[in-house]
Amino acid sequence: MNNAPQHANSRRALFTGATAAGLSAILAARAPQAAAAASDPVKLVCALRRREDLSAAEFYRYWLYDHGPHATKQIKKLGGYRYVQSHTNNSDLNLLFTASRGQVGRAFDGVTEVWFPSREALVKALASPQGAEANLRLAEDERNFIDLPRSSYFFTKEHVLLG
Numbered sequence: 001m002n003n004a005p006q007h008a009n010s011r012r013a014l015f016t017g018a019t020a021a022g023l024s025a026i027l028a029a030r031a032p033q034a035a036a037a038a039s040d041p042v043k044l045v046c047a048l049r050r051r052e053d054l055s056a057a058e059f060y061r062y063w064l065y066d067h068g069p070h071a072t073k074q075i076k077k078l079g080g081y082r083y084v085q086s087h088t089n090n091s092d093l094n095l096l097f098t099a100s101r102g103q104v105g106r107a108f109d110g111v112t113e114v115w116f117p118s119r120e121a122l123v124k125a126l127a128s129p130q131g132a133e134a135n136l137r138l139a140e141d142e143r144n145f146i147d148l149p150r151s152s153y154f155f156t157k158e159h160v161l162l163g
Contacts, residue, residue, distance in 0.1 A: 046112040049150040062145045077134035080124045082115040
C-alpha cells in the first residue's frame with residue numbers, strides 16, 4: 001500500500017483544520033529543537049509544479065497576477081512579512097545546468113518563499129479565526145493552478161553564507 005498520497009493529504013489537513021492546541025502539539029513533537037530558537041524567523045518554501053491542464057504561460061500569469069495579490073493579503077493576516085515568487089526560467093542555460101547535475105524529469109515551475117517572524121507567531125496566527133480563514137483561502141486558491149501532489153512545501157531556517 002502506498003502511503004504517499006495519504007501523507008500529503010494529512011500534511012495539508014494539518015494546516016487547514018488543526019486547532020491551536022493540536023497544531024502546537026504536533027509542531028512541538030516534530031521539532032523539539034525549535035523551543036530553543038523560538039524567536040528565530042521561519043521561512044516557508046514551496047517548490048511548485050503547475051497543473052497539467054495549464055500551459056506555462058497560463059500558470060505564471062495566474063500565479064503572479066491573480067494568486068499573488070490574493071496571497072499577499074492572506075499572508076499578512078498570518079503575520080508573514082516577506083513573500084517572493086521565483087518563476088523558473090526555461091532557458092538553454094537551465095537545461096545545461098540541470099544536465100550537468102544529472103537531473104532528469106521536469107523541473108519545478110517555480111518557488112514561493114514566505115517569511116514569518118517565528119514559529120510561535122505562525123502557530124498563534126494559524127490558531128486564530130482570522131489566520132485559519134486566511135490559510136483556508138490560500139489552500140483553496142492554490143488548487144486553481146498548482147499540482148499539489150507533485151509540489152513540495154516545507155519550513156526552513158536560513159543560514160546566510162554570502163550577501
